[in-house]
Amino acid sequence: MNMLDAATLEQLRDRYRNQATPSEVLREIVRLLGGQQCHRLDLLANVRAAFALGLGEASPIGGWSPDGTGELKDAQIDGFLTPAIEKNRSLWDRPKASAV
Amino acid sequence: MCPPSSSTNCDPEVVIATTTGFALKNRQKGQNFVWGELSDTGELEFVIENLPKDRTGCPGWWMFQKMMEHFGASIVAVKGSWTYGDNLVTVNRLTSSGVMTIAEAAFQGPTGQYALARGFVNVQVVQEDGVPGTYSTIIVRFTK
Numbered sequence: 001m002n003m004l005d006a007a008t009l010e011q012l013r014d015r016y017r018n019q020a021t022p023s024e025v026l027r028e029i030v031r032l033l034g035g036q037q038c039h040r041l042d043l044l045a046n047v048r049a050a051f052a053l054g055l056g057e058a059s060p061i062g063g064w065s066p067d068g069t070g071e072l073k074d075a076q077i078d079g080f081l082t083p084a085i086e087k088n089r090s091l092w093d094r095p096k097a098s099a100v
Numbered sequence: 101m102c103p104p105s106s107s108t109n110c111d112p113e114v115v116i117a118t119t120t121g122f123a124l125k126n127r128q129k130g131q132n133f134v135w136g137e138l139s140d141t142g143e144l145e146f147v148i149e150n151l152p153k154d155r156t157g158c159p160g161w162w163m164f165q166k167m168m169e170h171f172g173a174s175i176v177a178v179k180g181s182w183t184y185g186d187n188l189v190t191v192n193r194l195t196s197s198g199v200m201t202i203a204e205a206a207f208q209g210p211t212g213q214y215a216l217a218r219g220f221v222n223v224q225v226v227q228e229d230g231v232p233g234t235y236s237t238i239i240v241r242f243t244k
Contacts, residue, residue, distance in 0.1 A: 001115050001123075040149060041115070041125045041133040055137050056181040056239075059147045062131075063184030071184040080183055 002042040004032055009050045013092060016051070022081035023064070023074040025050070030066045047081075052091035057084035101166070103158060110158040112166075122170040126150075126158045134163035142176030143241070148211075164214045178220050178242040180211045187211050188238060196233025206240045215242040 004012075016025050029046050030038055040062065048058050060080040063072040072080075085092075101124075103110035109128045116123035116135070126132035129150070136146035148164060150157045168175065182188040187209035194205035202225050206212045212223070220242035227239035 037130055039125055039133070040131045041123060041135060044135065044147065055135060055145050055147060056179070059181050060183040062147055062149045 001045050012050045021078045023077050027066050051085045052088040104162045109156040122167050129157040132157040136167045144175045145179045178215045180240045182238045219244050
């Protein structure tokens, strides 16, 4: 599995905290994983790691494509992922350690 | 792991193999994989993909088989969470005219067929969002 490091996953969470939609975050993960040719299993694994999603919760990603050709369009994937990300917020949105 | 002899462009790599998880990816095709997780109650949840549909890659039936072999008798139920793809299309097609119920139609899609072939002959509809013919989400649970 091609996993992004912890700091990068936190940057992705920051994007979401700063009003990025799940589809925008997905596109950023695709870019970080090397572009459109990245393996979808890696995309799935990194989204789950970033937002503590269950497999079923993340499964709609299989129907989405960053170039818009997937069966699920941006609005639809956002509609599936946003409630799941919010439901699990307590698992991924932890206070950051303050610098000493 | 050897790919099925009838396949082309199938270069499988098992990337997760634990008591609760199994994932296999095709190194030659970016949208070709299976990822399954078994809950502590024996419910198997999984995602399986082989896109585009160009008759290449590791076949869905074969990846499903490898996943089922991995978990073996620990599987009590097979869960289907359908928000796109062949399973949802099948349910929508068969329920739109009132020919079948969701439960009946669930066995006509790929997952239902795979589950049925392995003795999971019962199905429970856990969630349905939408109306017959245009469901957006269907969650079912196949049991023996």
